[in-house]
Amino acid sequence: MGIVAGGTYLPLHRLDRSRIGAALGTPGGAGTRTVAAADEDTTTLGVEAARNALAGLASDAMPERVLFATAEPAYLDKTNATTIHAALGLPVSVPAYDVGGAVRSAMGALRLADDATEPTLVVLAGLRTGLPGGADERDGGDGAVAFVVSVDTDAAQTRTLGWGAASVEFLERWRLPGETHSHQWEERFGEHAYVPLACDALANALNAAGTSADDLDHVVVTGVHPRAARTVARAIKVAPDKIADDLAASVGNTGAAHAGLLLAGVLEHATPRQKIAVLSIADGADAVVLETTEQLGRVVPRHTLVDQIGEGKPLDSYETFLTWRGFLEREPPRRPDPVAPAAPPSLRSEDWKFGFTGSACEACGEVHLPPARVCANCGAVDRMTPVRAADRAATIVTFTVDRLAYTPSPPLVAAVLDFDGGGRFQCALTDVDAGTVKIGDRVEMTFRRVDTAQKVHNYFWKARPLR
Secondary structure, rough: OOOOEEEEEEEEEEEEEOOOOOOOHHOOOEEEEEEEEOOEEEEEEHHHHHHHHHHOOHHHOOOOEEEEEOOOEEEOOOOHHHHHHOOOOOOOOOOOEOOOOOHHHHHHHHHHHHHHHOOEEEEEEEEOOOOOOOOHHHHHHHHEEEEEEEEOOOOOOOEEEEEEOOOOOOOEEEEOOOOOOOOOOOHHHHHHHHHHHHHHHHHHHHHHHHOOOOOOOOOEEOOOOOHHHHHHHHHOOOOHHHHHOOOOOOEEEEEHHHHHHHHHHHHHHOOOOOOEEEEEEOOOOOEEEEOOOOOOOOOOOOOOOHHHHHEEEEEOOOOOHHHHHHOOOOOOOOOOOOOOHHHHHHHHHHHHHHHOOEEEOOOOOEEEOOOEEEEOOOOOOOOEEEEEEEOOOOEEEEEEEOOHHHOOOOOEEEEEEOOOOOEEEEEOOOOOOOOOOOOOEEEEEEEEEEEEOOOOOEEEEEEEEOO
């Protein structure tokens, strides 16, 4: 797989598993799991990972196709990849597709990208939950990863040595549309079914690569059946120090994103000419053997996975987690309910609403957010150049804390921002402590789900403290 660039995204918040046990009187477990905020879903997670991956990529190396895989899509019927495509400001000619709705779809998307003839952006996202007190809630995590895969071997940081797979139909984990949690067959059955399939998939990949397990420098073993993954890690007879940390203690298992997330973590500390195997267990097993090239580190993400793990902020309570997940319905503020965005104006303002693209006056350079036809400074008409402000930092000029306005995570903090390079705009802040915000704080933009009204997700940009 010719990975040219990669990037990850972990939400800011961490739930200490001991809080689950304290609230429910059950064994909560050790460590923490990542938690997507109330305004995040798999689409927004994917956008942030993709922005991280593309941050250091040259303009002539941008992807010409987008594939998005998740088991928790924000929409059914509607393509979620087009929202990611719009938020990234990619050209209209770039196609964008969702790839299935299962954990295994992630490895399928990577394999499709590896077979493609054009540079492909693969975005994988997971937002794991389960019934309160259950193993999925405790061991799950939220996060995303994105890779740009290209046939340009001169620029690629990895090259594919071989793929392997094992597919058998059996009932181990499933969820009907509309259900909030998965069902799972008895744990020993899953282990019995998965272990030989995973060993076969890795053997097939090693055989295709013309190498052996002894020659591997790093091995990723993951899946949403942790007991089977642990058994497989022992069964493949690879030295324990070559098995990548599964991040169970700090992040949790992010489902469809997890194999890619662990691979991105390995690439952050691997060296050129090392062999890496990725083995993912889900409805069978998939394996790929890669080799890093001398280009490793040529394009690096703006935020490394290690840094994001260290930047986590403790969630204030387990009840907040349940509220954000929709398992604890709370009294809303007594204000008018949010209104769904209408389709026609959303289409007309796509570059602004999804791409946060303003305009700059060609006569005087004044930047307008949102875009304008008439310059507010010099009055020039229809002499504007599009300016994408989503990737610019900004400074808080003034702000207010509103404890009555509707927001899925009160209170609402709104601020007026001055953007680097010009442009002033008022928007909501997120991932912020209302008690510590101050004028002069530096912020950056993040793509979020503002609210959901009449079954429509209202996506737009918010500002968060600069990370």
